[in-house]
Structures are given as C-alpha cells and as structure tokens.
Amino acid sequence: MTTNGGGPPATPELYARMGAFVTELTQAGVLLASGGLDPKGTHFSAADGQVTMTDGPYAEAKESIVSFALIEARTEEEARELAQRFWSVVGDGEGDMRRVYGPGD
Amino acid sequence: MEIEIQRRLEAVWRLESARIVGALTRLVRDVGLAEELAQDALVSALQDWPRTGVPENPGGWLMLTARHRAIDRLRRDDKLREKVETLGRDVEDRQRTAAYDGTAEFDAVLDEDQIEDDILRLIFISCHPVLATPARVALTLRLLGGLTTEEIARAFVVPEPTIAQRIVRAKRTLGEKDIPFEVPPPAERAERLASVLEVVYLIFNEGYSATGGDDLLRTDLCQEALRLGRMLAGLAPDEPEVHGLVALMEIQASRFQARVDGDGRPVTLAEQDRGRWDQSLIQRGFTTLLRARELQRPVGPYVLQAAIAACHAQAARPEDTDWAQIALLYETLLQLAPTPVARLNHAVAVAETGRTAAALSIVDDLTARLHNYHLLYAVRGDLLARLGRMTEARVAFEQAAELTRNRPEREVLLRRAYACVAATA
Numbered sequence: 001m002t003t004n005g006g007g008p009p010a011t012p013e014l015y016a017r018m019g020a021f022v023t024e025l026t027q028a029g030v031l032l033a034s035g036g037l038d039p040k041g042t043h044f045s046a047a048d049g050q051v052t053m054t055d056g057p058y059a060e061a062k063e064s065i066v067s068f069a070l071i072e073a074r075t076e077e078e079a080r081e082l083a084q085r086f087w088s089v090v091g092d093g094e095g096d097m098r099r100v101y102g103p104g105d
Numbered sequence: 106m107e108i109e110i111q112r113r114l115e116a117v118w119r120l121e122s123a124r125i126v127g128a129l130t131r132l133v134r135d136v137g138l139a140e141e142l143a144q145d146a147l148v149s150a151l152q153d154w155p156r157t158g159v160p161e162n163p164g165g166w167l168m169l170t171a172r173h174r175a176i177d178r179l180r181r182d183d184k185l186r187e188k189v190e191t192l193g194r195d196v197e198d199r200q201r202t203a204a205y206d207g208t209a210e211f212d213a214v215l216d217e218d219q220i221e222d223d224i225l226r227l228i229f230i231s232c233h234p235v236l237a238t239p240a241r242v243a244l245t246l247r248l249l250g251g252l253t254t255e256e257i258a259r260a261f262v263v264p265e266p267t268i269a270q271r272i273v274r275a276k277r278t279l280g281e282k283d284i285p286f287e288v289p290p291p292a293e294r295a296e297r298l299a300s301v302l303e304v305v306y307l308i309f310n311e312g313y314s315a316t317g318g319d320d321l322l323r324t325d326l327c328q329e330a331l332r333l334g335r336m337l338a339g340l341a342p343d344e345p346e347v348h349g350l351v352a353l354m355e356i357q358a359s360r361f362q363a364r365v366d367g368d369g370r371p372v373t374l375a376e377q378d379r380g381r382w383d384q385s386l387i388q389r390g391f392t393t394l395l396r397a398r399e400l401q402r403p404v405g406p407y408v409l410q411a412a413i414a415a416c417h418a419q420a421a422r423p424e425d426t427d428w429a430q431i432a433l434l435y436e437t438l439l440q441l442a443p444t445p446v447a448r449l450n451h452a453v454a455v456a457e458t459g460r461t462a463a464a465l466s467i468v469d470d471l472t473a474r475l476h477n478y479h480l481l482y483a484v485r486g487d488l489l490a491r492l493g494r495m496t497e498a499r500v501a502f503e504q505a506a507e508l509t510r511n512r513p514e515r516e517v518l519l520r521r522a523y524a525c526v527a528a529t530a
Contacts, residue, residue, distance in 0.1 A: 027221055028120070029335030032389065074328060077116035081163070088162070103362045103381050 001083050005039060005066045007093025014065075014091070021089045025071065030082065034069040065090065070100065110154050113163065118147055121164040122251035125171050127223030130286050132175045134189050136230060137276035140248065142178065146171035224249070225340040226286050228333075232301040233284050240275040241304045242311075243268050249336070250329050260323050261311060298341070302350050302407060305333045309354050313361070314511075327358055338393070348397035349407030355390035356414035359383040370513035375423040387418045409438040428457035445474045453484055461491050479508035483518060490525060499525035 008014075025031035040056040069086070073079035076099075083097045122143060129139035146167050160166040179186050231245040246252045246260075254272065258265040278284075289297040312326030334351040341347050363377040372378075394415055397408045404412075413434045420426040435451035448471055456464035465488045468481065475481040486501035502522035506515045 023339075024221075027224075027336060027339030029332040029337075029339060030120075072328070072332065074119065074325070074332075075116060077112050078120055081113065081116045081120060085162075085164070102385075103383050 001071065001079075001086060001095060001097045002037075002068045003065050003090060003093055003095040005093060007065060007091055010065050014089075017089050021086065025069075025082070030071050030073065032070045032072055035067060037066045037068060039066045065093065107155050110159060111151070113159055114147070114150050114154065117163040117167065119251035121167055123224050123227060123249045124164075124220050125168050126248050127227040128168065128220055129171055129175045130227060130230070131219065131223050132172070132189070133179065133185065134286060135185075136227075136248065136279055136286070137273075138178075138185075139175070140276070142174045143167075143171045145174050221340055222288065224336070225288055228301055228337060228340075229289055229297055230279060230284060230286055232297075232304045233279065234297070234300050235282055235284060236275050236278060238304070238307065240271045240278075241300070242307055243271045244275045245304050245333070246308065246329065247272055249333060252329070260326050262323075298344060298346065301337065302346060305330050305337070306350060306354070306407075308333070309357075313357060313364075324361070327354070327361065330354060331358060338396075342396075343400060345397040345400045345402050346405040346407045348393050348400075349405060349409075349411045352390045352393035352397065352411035353407055353414055355386050355393060356411065356418050359386035359390065359418065365513075368513065370517055371511070374417060379421065382418070390418065391415060404437070406438055406442045409434055409441070413438075426457070428454050432458055445471050446478070446480075449475065449478075449481055449484060452488075456488055456491070461488055464488055465492065477508060479505045479514075479518075481505075482508065483521075486518075486521060486525070490521075490528075495525045495529040499529075 022031060022034060038056075042056065043054040045052045045054075071079065071082055073082060079097060079099075087093075087095075125143045125146070126136070126139050129142050130136050133139055133142070149170050150163075150167060154160070179189065227248055228245070231248050232241045236244065242261075243257055246257050247254070252260075254269045255265050258268040261268070288294075308326050309330035312324050312328075312330065331351070331354050334347070334354055338347045338351050359382045360374075360377060361383070363379070363381040364372055366372050390411065394408070394411050397404075397411070413431055416427050416431050416434070432451065432454035435447060435454055438447050439451060448467060452464040452467040452471075455467065465485070468485050468488060471481060472485075482501045482505035486498045486505060489495075489498035489501055499522045502518050502525065506518035506522065509515050509518065
C-alpha cells in the first residue's frame with residue numbers, strides 16, 4: 001500500500017495513532033515493512049531506448065505523508081479491510097493498494 | 106450486495122476473531138463460551154449489516170457486540186460470575202470483574218492495552234500440553250487463525266466431523282481441567298513456549314509437504330504458520346526461539362516454488378533452480394535470524410535449524426554450500442535435541458564434507474530407530490552409491506520407495522534404484 005500524499009500535514013497526534021496501528025499490525029503478523037518516502041524522488045520514463053529522468057516533488061503538498069507499507073494478507077478482502085483501517089487512521093489523502101507477486105505467481 | 110457484505114464480514118472476522126475471542130476469554134474465563142459469544146456477534150452482524158450497512162469500524166463493532174453479549178451473560182448467570190470471580194487471580198482481575206457488576210461504564214472493560222496479552226494468552230491456552238497435538242493444532246487454527254472447521258478439515262485432508270470433534274473436546278478439556286487463561290509463569294515458560302512453537306511448525310510442515318494438485322488449501326497453511334509465528338514474535342519479542350522459528354519458516358518458504366517440479370515431483374535442494382528461490386523471504390529470514398542473535402541468549406533448536414537453512418540460502422550454487430559449517434551446526438543441534446532425524450541430516454552434511462564412510466556409519470547406527478523412515482534408506486542408498494556399492498544402494502533405494510507414501514517421491518526413488526542397476530550392468 002502507498003499513500004501518495006494530498007492529505008493534511010502530519011501532526012504528533014497522527015504519528016501517535018499511526019504508531020499504535022503499526023504496532024498492532026506488526027503484532028498481528030501482518031505488517032512486513034513500512035516506511036516514509038521522500039516526496040521528492042525521481043521519475044523515470046523510457047521510450048524507444050531513451051530514458052528520461054524528471055526530478056520531483058510529486059505530492060501535492062510536501063508536508064503530507066508519503067509512505068508505503070508491505071503487508072501480508074490471506075485474501076484480497078483482508079487487504080482491503082486493512083487498507084480501510086489504515087486510511088481511517090491517516091485521514092484525507094490518496095494512495096494505492098497493489099499486490100506483490102512472488103516467484104510462484 | 107449481501108454477498109459483498111458477507112465477504113467483508115468474513116475478512117473482518119478472520120482479522121479480528123483472535124482479539125475478540127481473547128478479550129472475551131479474559132472476561133468469562135472459558136475459551137469455549139468465549140468463542141460461542143463471539144460467534145453470536147458474528148451472527149448479529151450477518152443480520153444487521155445488510156440493513157444498516159457495514160459500520161465504519163467493523164472490527165470494533167464486532168468486539169463491542171461480543172463484549173455486550175459476554176457482559177449480559179455474566180449478569181444473568183450467577184454460577185458463571187462466581188466462577189470468574191474465583192478464577193480472577195490478581196487484584197486487577199477482580200477489579201475488572203467488579204467493573205461489569207452494576208452500572209460501570211462500558212468503556213471500563215474495553216481496555217485496549219490488555220488485548221495483545223489476551224492474544225498471547227489465547228495462543229498459550231490453545232497449545233496447552235494437556236491437549237493432544239492434533240487438538241492443539243486444530244484449536245490454534247480455529248481460535249488464532251479464525252479458520253472454519255471446514256477449512257481446517259480440508260487443509261489436513263481429514264473429515265470435517267473429526268476436526269469439529271477435536272475442537273469441541275479440546276475446549277471441554279480446557280474447561281474441565283480449569284486451565285488458567287494466562288501467560289505461563291517463568292518456571293513453565295520454556296516448556297509451554299516449546300509446545301506453541303511445535304504447533305506452529307507442524308502447521309507449516311503440513312503445508313510445506315503438500316505437493317501439486319488439490320493442495321492449494323494446504324499450502325495456505327504455510328502462510329498461516331508464518332503469520333502465527335510473526336504474531337508470536339511481535340508479542341514475545343524477547344524469545345530467541347520464536348525468531349528462530351520464524352526465520353526457519355521464512356527461509357524454507359523461500360524455496361516453495363523450487364521444491365517441486367512441474368509434475369509435482371519433489372526436487373532435492375541440490376537440484377533446485379535457485380533462481381526460483383524467493384529472495385525477499387530469504388532476506389527477511391536473515392533479518393529475523395539476526396534479531397534472534399541480537400538477544401544474546403543461548404541458542405535453541407529453531408535458531409540452529411534456521412542458521413542451517415541460512416547456510417543453504419547463502420550458497421548461490423550447490424557447490425558453494427558451506428557443509429563444514431552445516432555439519433558443525435548439526436553437532437550443536439544434536440547436543441540440544443538429539444533426534445534421529447537431525448542425526449540423519451548431520452550424516453548428510455558429514456558426507457558432503459567428503460567423509461562418506463563416516464556418514465554411512467552414522468546412518469547404519471540409526472537404522473534400528475528409523476527403520477520405517479523412507480529418507481533413511483534414501484540417504485543410505487545415496488551414500489552407498491557414492492562408495493560404488495551399487496547392489497546395496499539399489500536395495501536401499503527400493504526400501505525407501507516402498508516406505509514413502511508420496512507417489513512422486515516414490516518415482517524419483519525407483520528411478521535412482523534403476524540407475525544403480527544400470528551402473529552395474
């Protein structure tokens with residue numbers, strides 16, 4: 001899952017709520033990795049053998065949270081539930097949920 | 106619409122049921138009753154949600170509803186309340202019992218900080234040594250995994266009533282013997298933890314040994330075991346063996362795709378396509394193993410087995426494997442847990458360091474104890490073949506083929522037996 005920004009700036013309260021949520025998911029054996037992302041970053045595009053780099057930022061407001069979480073859920077539905085809870089902690093903003101494929105997929 | 110709500114409810118239940126059953130067990134001091142009350146809440150959700158829509162916090166809704174039911178029951182049932190009061194061991198518990206006796210605010214018993222402990226207690230009680238191992242496994246999957254009886258039965262290829270009965274009996278035993286809902290006291294902790302880890306690893310192996318065909322549900326058991334293991338690591342982070350087991354499962358799971366060929370036949374470690382090993386799982390396994398080591402406590406059998414698995418995972422090619430290190434790790438493991446299977450694996454490592462005859466004598470010494478174990482004969486056949494004793498090797502491979510219950514494996518063994526014949530012809 002990613003949060004792509006667009007939400008309110010991170011406050012100490014939000015960090016505290018998020019910390020509790022992260023702890024809960026870790027203890028539930030669900031959260032494998034998570035982290036904040038620099039909203040700057042570099043965008044790559046390649047066409048006809050030509051690689052183009054464009055420097056960020058991409059998030060609408062650079063104070064808002066840009067982050068990722070790698071979770072392991074048993075079903076798509078479980079992942080959606082977890083993502084919904086995640087967003088109820090984050091508040092406004094937008095992000096994506098994508099499946100990570102392994103060697104067997 | 107209703108189908109969608111049902112699917113959401115199912116997902117929420119699987120995610121939340123351990124927390125709910127754990128919290129209720131603390132209230133009513135009876136796992137069986139707690140699960141019954143939690144199931145009641147599930148039924149309420151099935152009835153209400155299609156009408157009211159899915160609540161904003163579905164897990165919290167289930168938890169609240171279930172707690173309401175538990176408290177109702179406690180208010181109505183004097184005998185149960187007495188029992189809870191007697192069982193409420195510490196002061197804190199008695200205070201909590203008092204909190205729902207009267208008009209206390211409902212929030213008073215919604216003590217979130219207790220929930221993680223409740224889950225840990227639930228794991229320990231589900232894996233209590235008073236229960237037979239299959240009962241522990243079924244109860245753990247049911248209470249901690251939120252799996253249905255039908256799912257457990259299908260995963261273990263056992264008739265559903267068998268599993269249902271195991272679970273019912275297990276709950277009854279826990280009730281009759283008044284097994285406390287607690288994190289075991291220090292004196293019992295090591296033994297009780299070993300019992301939990303055994304259950305988790307059994308679940309993993311049940312999934313790992315499944316090959317091909319209708320086995321998707323069984324392979325899900327590996328995921329479930331990993332989830333349980335990680336959950337345990339989160340709840341008991343100071344136990345090196347918990348991290349050891351998680352690391353062991355992660356590294357073994359990394360070979361999941363490589364361990365069978367397209368026809369479902371098992372592929373030996375040496376013959377596996379290492380490009381199909383899941384590097385992210387290997388990395389996670391290494392990290393987990395480090396966490397165990399950082400605790401700087403004496404290593405246990407799971408940490409050692411994980412270290413052995415890590416040795417294999419580090420070798421880009423089979424010939425890069427550090428067999429001397431593996432043999433050494435097995436020797437340490439044998440001092441802690443001198444099981445015949447570990448001894449057999451030690452023999453394999455010894456053989457790989459070039460000491461084939463020494464390895465064969467270890468295997469021969471094991472024959473009496475492992476005379477029904479097909480891998481003993483498979484290893485023996487392999488060692489004999491290396492020593493050029495083809496006729497004996499053929500006999501050993503045939504014995505192994507006869508003993509295995511896995512058809513693809515039998516084919517591999519018979520092919521090796523045939524190769525011995527060809528070598529002598």
